Amino acid sequence: MQLIHLAASAGYTVPATxxxxxxxxxxxxxxxxxxxxxxxAASVRPSxxxxxxxxxDVEVTRRRTATYLAWAGVVxxxxxxxQLAARVARAGKGMPFGDALSPARIRDYLRAPAAKxxxxxxxxxxxxxxxVLLLASAVLIALFLxxxxxxxxxxxxxxxxxxxxxxxxxxxPATAPKNADKVLDLVFxxxxxxxxxxxxGGLAFLAALATARRQPGEGAGLLWADTWRRFSLxxxxxxxxxxxxxxxxxxxxxxxxxxxxxxxxxLFVLVKILLVLAMVTAGAVNQFWLMPRxxxxxxxxxxxxxxxxxxxxxxxxxxxxxxLGVAVLAxxxxxxxxxxxxxxxPPAVSSGSVFAVGALLVxxxxxxxxxxxxxxxxxxxxxxxxxx
Numbered sequence: 605m606q607l608i609h610l611a612a613s614a615g616y617t618v619p620a621t622x623x624x625x626x627x628x629x630x631x632x633x634x635x636x637x638x639x640x641x642x643x644x645a646a647s648v649r650p651s652x653x654x655x656x657x658x659x660x661d662v663e664v665t666r667r668r669t670a671t672y673l674a675w676a677g678v679v680x681x682x683x684x685x686x687q688l689a690a691r692v693a694r695a696g697k698g699m700p701f702g703d704a705l706s707p708a709r710i711r712d713y714l715r716a717p718a719a720k721x722x723x724x725x726x727x728x729x730x731x732x733x734x735x736v737l738l739l740a741s742a743v744l745i746a747l748f749l750x751x752x753x754x755x756x757x758x759x760x761x762x763x764x765x766x767x768x769x770x771x772x773x774x775x776x777p778a779t780a781p782k783n784a785d786k787v788l789d790l791v792f793x794x795x796x797x798x799x800x801x802x803x804x805g806g807l808a809f810l811a812a813l814a815t816a817r818r819q820p821g822e823g824a825g826l827l828w829a830d831t832w833r834r835f836s837l838x839x840x841x842x843x844x845x846x847x848x849x850x851x852x853x854x855x856x857x858x859x860x861x862x863x864x865x866x867x868x869x870x871l872f873v874l875v876k877i878l879l880v881l882a883m884v885t886a887g888a889v890n891q892f893w894l895m896p897r898x899x900x901x902x903x904x905x906x907x908x909x910x911x912x913x914x915x916x917x918x919x920x921x922x923x924x925x926x927x928l929g930v931a932v933l934a935x936x937x938x939x940x941x942x943x944x945x946x947x948x949x950p951p952a953v954s955s956g957s958v959f960a961v962g963a964l965l966v967x968x969x970x971x972x973x974x975x976x977x978x979x980x981x982x983x984x985x986x987x988x989x990x991x992x
Contacts, residue, residue: 615946616868619937622701626683626690627937631801633683634771635933636676637740638798639805641764644669647810647834649757651827661824668813670753673760677744680767684737691730722778733773740766771797785954789856792849799845802838803883804929807922810835814919825910829898832918836895839887846880848966857942859949870943876935879928886925894918 619627648669652662686705692713693704703709714734718725743763746752752759775794781787814828854873864870864877894913901910944951 616941618868619940620701622693623690624934624937626686628934629683630687631797631933631936632930633676633680633687634767634797635801635805635808635929637680637744637763637767637805638771638801639803639807640673640676640809641760641767642802643806643809643835643838644673644760645764646838647806647831648813649760650834651830654830661827665813665827666756667753669760670747670756672809672812673744673756673763674747677741677747677763680737680744680770681741684734684741684770688730688734695726719778723780724776724778726778729773729776729778733770736766736773737770740770768798771801785856785952788852788954792852795845796849796853799842799849800932803842803846804926804933806835806838806842807929808926811919811922811926814915814922825907825914826902828914828918829902829910832890832898832914833895836887836891843884843887844969847969850877850880851962851965856952857939857944859944859947859952863943863947863949867943867946869939869941869946872935872938873943876932876939879932879935883925883928883932886921886928890918890921894921 648665652665688710689701689704692709693699693701695713696704696709699709714727714731716725716727718728740763743759743766747756747759772794775790777786777790781790810831854877858864858870858873864874894917898910898913898918901913943949
């Protein structure tokens with residue numbers, strides 16, 4: 605606590621409560637919409653298509669999917685409104701958040717002219733963003749209608765690019781970036797956000813679907829074994845993108861390892877890193893311990909074990925990851941400012957050597973993930989002789 609106090613006196617400003625709640629809520633809304641639609645398209649939909657013979661479980665999963673996506677649309681709509689009000693309050697230079705909720709204030713903000721050095725008004729960018737957000741929410745909310753649920757595939761695939769556009773449009777700069785570093789900051793920031801919300805949102809989506817039905821049919825084990833297998837690849841890509849973009853962003857804002865515990869910003873980064881590592885550890889448990897046993901149960905046609913692993917044991921670990929993921933989203937609003945500025949360090953400037961080190965780290969990370977997949981497959985093959 606003393607370190608936090610000392611670091612805060614060096615220039616860190618604790619964000620207002622409304623700022624913390626609106627920003628965390630906004631990322632939760634993005635996780636629900638982007639994470640669920642991407643996971644449905646990449647994992648659930650292909651598994652349902654290959655499991656047409658198991659009609660009961662397929663229909664139940666589709667109904668649960670429609671309900672989840674519909675509520676995700678509601679959450680995105682509400683979170684988007686409060687996030688827009690937060691932008692109005694921040695632009696109002698001391699405007700109370702309660703006043704920023706007024707539609708008149710929001711209208712004035714969205715219609716404000718562009719700044720002198722801007723190529724487009726900031727309000728115009730957010731106007732376009734929120735129009736897209738309304739469309740994405742409306743498409744998802746339509747799944748509350750019985751007729752729309754028959755077309756969950758079309759609706760989910762329509763909402764997917766709209767949901768992604770919500771965050772991508774918001775990242776469009778009102779003024780032209782001054783150098784290549786600014787462009788890379790924007791790119792890596794969006795990579796970090798999209799991969800993070802797909803990871804956390806996908807975990808929450810699948811955990812909710814897997815635990816929603818207490819009496820699954822005989823084919824549910826096979827259906828979910830395929831779904832978890834597909835999502836493990838999605839999660840692996842997201843983890844790689846989160847770590848790669850996180851390395852860049854951490855280097856830009858943290859000047860040295862010691863700043864992780866000598867500055868307030870660094871402390872929050874450290875907490876976030878520990879939470880992400882805990883999520884990666886839980887994912888490793890799934891990859892190295894549960895997935896090989898699921899493969900073994902599927903090979904041995906052990907329906908009872910397969911059902912227990914995929915719909916009882918696996919979701920418990922995933923729910924733990926979801927809790928950690930929500931904790932990460934709760935920390936994000938506190939990452940305001942920079943550890944470098946708090947500590948008086950010079951700004952980070954990229955160079956050829958920095959890019960070379962970064963490329964080496966990315967290649968090392970890719971190699972480790974390839975080794976992870978190969979090791980998991982090897983463990984799955986090794987269980988067969990042992991069981992025999």
